[in-house]
Amino acid sequence: MYKKTLRASSTAVLATILSSSGALAQQGGPPDVPAVTVRGQTYTPRSILARNMGTEEDQTTALAPHKVIGNIYYVGTRTLTSYLITTPAGHILVNSTYERNVPVIKKSVEQLGFKFEDIRILLGTHAHGDHQEGDAAVKALTNAQVVVMAEDVPALTNIKPGGKDHPIDRQIKHGDTVTLGGTTLTAHLTPGHTRGATTWTLPVEEAGKKHNVVITASYRAPGNVTPAIQAEFDRTFKYIRTLPCDVQLGDHGGQYNMLAKHARIKAGAPNPFIDPAGCWIDAEVQEAMLRAQLAMQK
Numbered sequence: 001m002y003k004k005t006l007r008a009s010s011t012a013v014l015a016t017i018l019s020s021s022g023a024l025a026q027q028g029g030p031p032d033v034p035a036v037t038v039r040g041q042t043y044t045p046r047s048i049l050a051r052n053m054g055t056e057e058d059q060t061t062a063l064a065p066h067k068v069i070g071n072i073y074y075v076g077t078r079t080l081t082s083y084l085i086t087t088p089a090g091h092i093l094v095n096s097t098y099e100r101n102v103p104v105i106k107k108s109v110e111q112l113g114f115k116f117e118d119i120r121i122l123l124g125t126h127a128h129g130d131h132q133e134g135d136a137a138v139k140a141l142t143n144a145q146v147v148v149m150a151e152d153v154p155a156l157t158n159i160k161p162g163g164k165d166h167p168i169d170r171q172i173k174h175g176d177t178v179t180l181g182g183t184t185l186t187a188h189l190t191p192g193h194t195r196g197a198t199t200w201t202l203p204v205e206e207a208g209k210k211h212n213v214v215i216t217a218s219y220r221a222p223g224n225v226t227p228a229i230q231a232e233f234d235r236t237f238k239y240i241r242t243l244p245c246d247v248q249l250g251d252h253g254g255q256y257n258m259l260a261k262h263a264r265i266k267a268g269a270p271n272p273f274i275d276p277a278g279c280w281i282d283a284e285v286q287e288a289m290l291r292a293q294l295a296m297q298k
């Protein structure tokens, strides 16, 4: 959960990134070391968090809702993603984000011509408030079935906005599937960032062609990497690269260069979200950072 630190220090964070890359953190938020360079771009724990979260305004302002590919639509904010997967039997929503964003997501769904009340299933990528705090509010408005990875249940039950219990209707495990109206998503347990962090895959069709979509969880290591967390990440980084991928989506837009790709959407042009070569860049960044952090911890 980043809400408190980010609110207090996002301006300071951005200013520090601009002026003193490599310097130790002067105040709250993650440090500005170590720095890793992946495909010509340099990252620090602080710059990654700033990229993922943006400003308070970025976290709560809708990015113009749009079709991503096939039956997947974007209904999230400028930095916190939320996807509507439409089917003839109702819809699936992935990530409710913060509770205060639920009306923002609802409006985006309606702007696309769909009904929020037609959401039948609510999924999430991991048990942090910026992705799943709004689950109870979505459940209250839609009565959707809330499906969660079993390993994230303890963390989810601690997310209680306004004292409301976190809704959990179905617990799944690695490899389980969720099907609605002819669309099937597969859940992959990819822990490290949280114990039950979940990467979702689904095939979509567009213009007569099949594409493999991967909705990645966060793979960002915490400040202190314990041997148990390292073991989770070792498995996760090896495993995710085995997933077929033509289109990477993520739980933060920054993980797949969302704003730049969104800006390139043009009728008649190739879909900018089809980017097999870009699928594992964020995983590469997060793995390099994990290794650098472990080296520094020694």
Ligand SMILES: [Zn+2]
Residues within 6 Å of the ligand: 001, 126, 128, 193, 218
């Ligand atoms: Zn998180």
